[in-house]
Amino acid sequence: MTRVSLTTTLRDERLRPWVLLAPTLIVVGGLFGGALVQAGLGSVRPVRGAASSGVTLDAYRALLADPELPRSFALTVYLATASTLLAVVLGLGAALLLRRAAGRSRLVTAAFQLPLPIPHVVGALAVLALLGQSGLVSRVAGALGVVDGTAQFPALVFDPWAIGILVEYTWKEVPFIGIVALALLRSARVREHEQAARSLGAGGWQRLRHVTLPLVLPGVLSAAAIVFAFTFGAFEVPLLLGRSFPEALPVVAYRHHVDVDLASGPQAVALSLVMALIAFACVGAAMALARRRVRRD
């Protein structure tokens, strides 16, 4: 009996996609949804031995009362915004350039993608070896007599403007944005519109501004949202290249997580949850914006 109904269910074309999606939705929902629910519950659970029982907002209150947190938040938003802008502008520029100059050359495209598969831990150490005060650039400056010792070389890593972190993110994300943009630029849709604009007498700059960019921007915006979310939540790069104060939010969350103080645990999950919601909200807004642009065009 059950077997019959199961086969009928599997044959039902409307239900078919959901049956196929079920394993993925169960695993992603269970793990990811589970993480969010666990964080939600853990953040309002009273600490053992505390006076209050049931539900408490102590963890959130403690976070709000933390005088260092606003600066961490500002640093994290700055890192994500600056690196996303850099990646979009440079990535889009590189894509426009590569389309004209590289043609179909696989070698150039492959070399352009080089930073993508390199783990961020490696990227961060590479930036340290390049821009740190005893890094290669500093050594070249020293050998040329521009600086006299490592201390004279400007702090580009562990610095207030987090230049080292921005360089690492830009290095990794320019190829990401660039490859996405390049795929869009090479699509038939963009090519046909450009040809139509040219036959109507539009110049190079006019074509770029009024035809090419509006066509690729929605896709690039989606990719930019991914970059923003990633740089907002990345942990190992600010840990390796950032200053100890203020620390990026993911690093603060991790410090709370490993802190032996019992009250720290709920704060770690509360902060994790807040970061997740912020990342969500930003990306949701960017995606909605991208979709609206697509519809309008």
Added chain:
Amino acid sequence: MASSRQLMAEPTRVAAPASAGRHPGDAAGRAWLRRVVVALLLVTLLLPLLPLAVSSVGQGYFFPQVVPETIGLRALRLILAPGAETWPALIDTVVLAGTVTLVALVIALPAGRALGLYRFRGRHTVEFLLLAPVLVPPIAVAIGLHGALLRVGLTGSMAGVVLVHLVPVLPYVVLVLAGTFANLDPDYEAQARSLGAGPVAVFRTVTLPAIAPGLATAAFFGFLVSWGQYALTLVIGGGQVVTLPILLFASASGGDTAVTSALAIFTAAPALLLLAVNAWAVTGRAVPIGGVR
């Protein structure tokens, strides 16, 4: 990723503009300039790896030497010695990334088919929800899951780390496979069926050959996403699962710069090798590997 399908499109050569400049010499000059800028761009992208390579072979490499006075293989010998920590870390990383990829492919195959071949209400919602785990900070996912995994005894174990690695890997694999299935013509399968082929035979002789390049790309994605993970492994592995990124981080806080540099190159090498293979042999497409982080 609304544009996932466009991303998979075969890049086509854009016809060179007929009249790039008003004078022929002008156009040639600009083309030459563009080539120089491209070369500069590629050099800039390669540049950060250079100091790592130099410092990995440097001995007594003090400021302001640009090229080390003595070049030696001490660091390489240390990390490649038979008893070095590198080897168990390499095995852990490969086993982890391999298992995660395999599990993800099996789970994602039907999901990719559903998203690629079916038009149904809620498809866009599912696609957005699948992106969610990629967008939320991994450290937040790890801290959120830590309590639950601790209770069932999965923290500090390979199985627990495999589970949490699925959170970022599975969505990417599903989305790549969805793009692959979108290009599959289900009529071929129907023809095979009408000729009497069973489900297994249809999959093996019709579906699998058609999706093989996409499957390879998805596996490549999944493997590299898992390979580079640090935060998830650190929090859930709790020091028991030592992958190459974990070992590298520990070495970076240790002090021997040459060893750390050599280990960094060792950690990046398989990724670069895979990239080369993917770029040249498997598909030759402009595949964004943005999931790799």
